[in-house]
Amino acid sequence: MSQNQLDKKSEAWSALFSEPMSELVQRYTASVFFDKRLWQADIAGSLAHAEMLAAQGIIGAADHAAIQQGLAQVSTEIESGAFEWKLELEDVHLNIEARLTQLVGDAGKRLHTGRSRNDQVATDVRLWLRGEIDLIGGLLTSLQKALLDIAEKNVEVILPGFTHLQVAQPVSFGHHMLAYVEMFSRDAERMADVRRRVNRLPLGAAALAGTSYPLDRERVARTLGMVDEQGHACVCQNSLDAVSDRDFAIEFSAAAALAMIHISRLSEELVLWMSQSFGFIDIADRFCTGSSIMPQKKNPDVPELARGKTGRVVGHLMGLITLMKGQPLAYNKDNQEDKEPLFDTVDTLKDTLRIFAEMVGGITVKPQAMERAALKGYATATDLADYMVKKGLPFRDAHEAVAHAVKAAIAHKVDLSELPLDVLQQFNPKIGKDVYDVLSLRGSLGARNVLGGTAPVQVRAQIVRHRTRLA
Numbered sequence: 001m002s003q004n005q006l007d008k009k010s011e012a013w014s015a016l017f018s019e020p021m022s023e024l025v026q027r028y029t030a031s032v033f034f035d036k037r038l039w040q041a042d043i044a045g046s047l048a049h050a051e052m053l054a055a056q057g058i059i060g061a062a063d064h065a066a067i068q069q070g071l072a073q074v075s076t077e078i079e080s081g082a083f084e085w086k087l088e089l090e091d092v093h094l095n096i097e098a099r100l101t102q103l104v105g106d107a108g109k110r111l112h113t114g115r116s117r118n119d120q121v122a123t124d125v126r127l128w129l130r131g132e133i134d135l136i137g138g139l140l141t142s143l144q145k146a147l148l149d150i151a152e153k154n155v156e157v158i159l160p161g162f163t164h165l166q167v168a169q170p171v172s173f174g175h176h177m178l179a180y181v182e183m184f185s186r187d188a189e190r191m192a193d194v195r196r197r198v199n200r201l202p203l204g205a206a207a208l209a210g211t212s213y214p215l216d217r218e219r220v221a222r223t224l225g226m227v228d229e230q231g232h233a234c235v236c237q238n239s240l241d242a243v244s245d246r247d248f249a250i251e252f253s254a255a256a257a258l259a260m261i262h263i264s265r266l267s268e269e270l271v272l273w274m275s276q277s278f279g280f281i282d283i284a285d286r287f288c289t290g291s292s293i294m295p296q297k298k299n300p301d302v303p304e305l306a307r308g309k310t311g312r313v314v315g316h317l318m319g320l321i322t323l324m325k326g327q328p329l330a331y332n333k334d335n336q337e338d339k340e341p342l343f344d345t346v347d348t349l350k351d352t353l354r355i356f357a358e359m360v361g362g363i364t365v366k367p368q369a370m371e372r373a374a375l376k377g378y379a380t381a382t383d384l385a386d387y388m389v390k391k392g393l394p395f396r397d398a399h400e401a402v403a404h405a406v407k408a409a410i411a412h413k414v415d416l417s418e419l420p421l422d423v424l425q426q427f428n429p430k431i432g433k434d435v436y437d438v439l440s441l442r443g444s445l446g447a448r449n450v451l452g453g454t455a456p457v458q459v460r461a462q463i464v465r466h467r468t469r470l471a
Contacts (some may be wrong), residue, residue, distance in 0.1 A: 004101045004109075004346045017289040021088075031336050032085050034343065035092045039078050042092050043071050045120065048223040050111055052216050059110050066107035066205065070100045092124070093117050114213040115206055118243040118331040122202035126338070127224065129252060133195045138261070139353035141470055144181050146360040148470075152273035152463050155456045157367045159280070160374040160442050167377020170441045173365060175454040177421035178462050180266050185469070187259040193257050198248045200234045201226045205242035208330035244330040246320065246338045253317040256349045257310075258435035263352055264310040270363075274300050279369045287355075302359060309348050315461060316341035354468030374441055378406050379415055384435070384443045391430040401427040415439075 021029075047068065054064035074096055077083040084228035089095045094117075101108030136168035151174035161171035201224065204210070218233035226234045273280035287302040319341050348450055381402050388398035405427050410418050417439035424431045437443045449455035452462075 017254055025089075026087055026179070027089065029333070029336075030087050031085065031091045031339065032089065032095055034096070035121075036085055037343065038128050039094050039096065039133075040075075040122045040123075041124040042096055042120070043075055044127060044224065046096070046111055047071060048220045049115060049203060049222060052220045053110075053113060054172070055219065056214055056216055058113060059107075060214075063107040063110050064103040067100070067111050070104040070108060071096075073103055074099050089412060090119070091121075093120050110163050114211045114215050115203060116208075116243070118207050119202045119205040120241075121335075122205075122243055125225075126198050126200065126202065126226075127341070129249070129342070129346070130195060130198050133191050133198065133252065136256075136259075136346075136349060137188055137191050139350060139357065140184050140191065142357040143312050143353055143360065144184050144188075144466065144470055146357045147177045147181045147184070148463055148466055149177075150360060150363060150365070151181070151459070152412050154365050155369075155459045155463075157365060157370060158374050158445060159370045160377060161454075167374065167379050169382055170374045170379045170444050171454040172445060172456060172459050173367075173370065174456075174459045174463070178459065180262065181466055183262040183265075184259070185257065185466070187262060190255040190258065191252075194252050196228070197251065199226050200236050200248075202236045202242035205236060205239035207399045208240055208243055210239045228280065240330045244327065244332070244335070246324055246335060249338050249342050250317070250320045250324060251361070253313070253345050256345050257314045257317045259349060260306075260310040260313045260352065261416065263356060264307045265307045266356070270303040271300050271307075278373070280366055280373070282364040282366070283359065284364075287359045287362065302355060306352055306356070309352060313348055316345045371441065375415055376408060380416055380439045380444045381443065382405055383438045383447060384416060387435055387438045388428050388431070388446075389427065391445065393428060393430070398428075 030384055050064055050067045050071075051057070053059045054061060074083065077099070078470070083095075085095055086098070089098055097108065097112065100111065153174075154177070155172055155174040157173040157175040158170050159176055160167045161169045161176070200223040201217060203220055204215045204396050205361065217235045221227065221233035222231075248466075255376075269283065270283065274283055283300055283302075285298070287300075288298045289301045290298060317466070320338060323334055323337050337368055384396040384405060385395065385402045386399060389395050405416060405419065405424060408423060408427075409419055417436060421431070421433060421435070424435060438447065446455050449457055451458065
């Protein structure tokens with residue numbers, strides 16, 4: 001068995017170098033203690049590469065078998081915690097290759113034929129991210145189902161709908177929840193779309209220019225499941241692009257940031273609704289904390305922290321964009337800085353989605369408080385205007401007449417529905433007794449029986465549509 005070059009990193013990088021790297025530079029440049037989470041992807045990529053090398057006659061069957069056996073042992077050692085991660089070996093790739101070579105000798109050295117760490121790391125990140133996107137898709141489905149459950153229970157509950165945080169029109173609480181279902185459904189669509197571009201094989205691009213070995217890159221892609229809907233291999237078509245661009249990570253981070261923004265919007269409402277000023281909901285105690293000084297407090301810490309973590313994820317997106325923007329072709333060491341923000345984005349999004357799916361299921365709705373609030377802001381004023389239009393008045397004239405009616409209601413300190421008929425007829429003599437059906441909250445809700453509207457019949461139809469989609 002010949003000497004293992006990778007065991008001599010403490011002496012020098014290779015024969016070209018006359019001195020070892022300083023300890024400070026080692027720590028500064030090493031990534032092994034965060035990129036080791038890529039180990040499964042690294043081994044999967046190596047196994048696929050080795051299988052192709054053997055199929056192409058680039059390595060022998062005995063070497064291929066030794067590589068398979070050695071990587072299986074490496075995998076077992078990592079899973080058991082027995083594997084020794086070494087700082088001087090920089091990253092997950094060299095650590096695994098060095099241990100493989102210790103185990104199987106020259107066969108381990110042949111594994112790196114026709115590849116570079118440049119295309120290797122790009123492949124590993126893509127494989128890892130593909131799996132994480134699949135998990136995130138499932139979590140987005142769980143959150144949507146939790147929102148559908150609470151929507152279905154509260155179709156008839158009336159909530160004041162706000163614009164500018166002013167009472168605008170009454171809406172079904174179920175309808176309000178379905179707005180977030182729509183948002184998270186688009187987030188899931190974006191994730192699925194990103195996955196298609198993540199699922200492309202860089203391996204075989206080597207350092208930057210491809211390789212002189214007769215590689216079958218499409219074979220590797222098929223082995224790793226990097227195929228399209230028709231089963232055709234998806235391979236990065238330009239070697240320079242394959243090793244150097246991280247747009248797939250940026251695109252994922254953008255989709256993740258949007259999902260977190262939707263979480264943050266929901267969080268903001270939950271925080272407001274739980275406050276004593278609103279009193280619309282309660283959040284289960286397991287998602288709240290108390291005050292260190294005020295014993296009466298129950299704080300919505302989870303949604304508040306989710307708002308904060310949204311800023312963190314958006315910051316990671318900005319960091320990745322900035323990382324990429326000034327790099328010339330091809331690979332640059334800058335790209336080592338893509339992993340920590342990407343890893344943290346994935347972790348933050350997954351944890352947040354898991355928690356929110358459970359938290360939504362623990363929300364207690366307070367219908368009376370919601371309805372009282374809906375009565376405060378003359379929420380049926382638009383309904384009165386629509387009523388007048390149906391009696392023949394032009395909308396702009398109806399709008400002006402209702403403004404006077406609201407002014408009268410304010411002066412009398414009553415709701416529009418409480419104004420006497422003779423008072424209402426001062427603003428339009430065509431107003432009849434049937435106006436009170438229009439001016440009630442439930443009348444207003446039921447009147448909006450249009451596709452996408454808040455009428456209970458429409459809300460129930462939307463719930464059925466979403467349940468079918470998510471089945």
